[in-house]
Amino acid sequence: MMESIERSSHKVVVEQAKRLLCDLxxxxxxxxxxxxxxxxxxxxxxxxxxxxxxTVHVRRFDDQVLSVIVLQGAxxxxxxxxxxxxxxxxxxxxxxxxxxxxxxxxRRYALSTGQTLLSNRKAKLVSLGIGNRSEVxxxxxxxxxxxxxxx
Numbered sequence: 001m002m003e004s005i006e007r008s009s010h011k012v013v014v015e016q017a018k019r020l021l022c023d024l025x026x027x028x029x030x031x032x033x034x035x036x037x038x039x040x041x042x043x044x045x046x047x048x049x050x051x052x053x054x055t056v057h058v059r060r061f062d063d064q065v066l067s068v069i070v071l072q073g074a075x076x077x078x079x080x081x082x083x084x085x086x087x088x089x090x091x092x093x094x095x096x097x098x099x100x101x102x103x104x105x106x107r108r109y110a111l112s113t114g115q116t117l118l119s120n121r122k123a124k125l126v127s128l129g130i131g132n133r134s135e136v137x138x139x140x141x142x143x144x145x146x147x148x149x150x151x
Contacts, residue, residue, distance in 0.1 A: 021035060022035070033045050036093065038089075040085075041069075044069040044070075045069065047069070047071060048069050052071060052072060053069050053070060053071050053072060054069070054070060054071075054072055054074075054125075054130075054131060054132040054133075054134075055067050055068070055069055055132055055133055056068055056069075056070060056079060056125070056130060056133075056134055056135075056136060057133065057134070057135040057136070058083055058111070058135075058136055058137070058138070059135060059136070059137035059138070060137075060138055061138055065135070066083065066086055066087070066090075068082045068083055068086050069082070070082050070125065072126070073124065073126075074124070074125050075121060075122055075123060075124055075125065076111070076118045076119075076120060076121045076122070076123050076125065076128070077121035077122065078125075079111065079118070079125060079130075079136075080106070080111070080121065083111075084100075084102055087100070088100070107141075108140065108141060109138050109139065109140055109141060110138070110139055110141050111136045111137070111138060111139075112136060112137055112138075112139040113128060113129060113130060113134070113135075113136055114137070116128055116129070117139070118136065
């Protein structure tokens with residue numbers, strides 16, 4: 001009996017939380033936050049609104065643009081991790097569960113500003129000329145034939 005009361009009260013609380021979340025997301029300030037947003041995504045959006053973060057647009061090979069939010073003092077490594085999380089969330093929402101070998105991805109591809117390859121993961125984005133609304137794109141890394149024949 002007690003367990004069924006706890007379950008029904010849990011269902012009530014979940015429904016109330018969903019309604020509250022929908023009401024909050026109807027606020028113009030929060031309207032661009034997805035109902036499936038994680039805590040980190042909400043925190044990033046708030047940091048962006050407060051001027052503590054920037055939006056970087058990442059162009060994929062299929063010309064789709066992925067917009068990610070990173071803090072203003074972010075490094076290339078921070079951007080890479082944010083891109084990975086964003087891609088994984090997109091795939092999850094699309095129902096794809098196949099894991100991605102990010103090590104393999106970053107061995108073959110890199111991010112670039114067009115003229116600069118973002119190879120130093122410790123480099124600050126701002127020092128590379130990347131600011132709010134900047135665009136970077138995936139590029140295939142060039143490998144020397146001798147590198148492929150190494151033992």
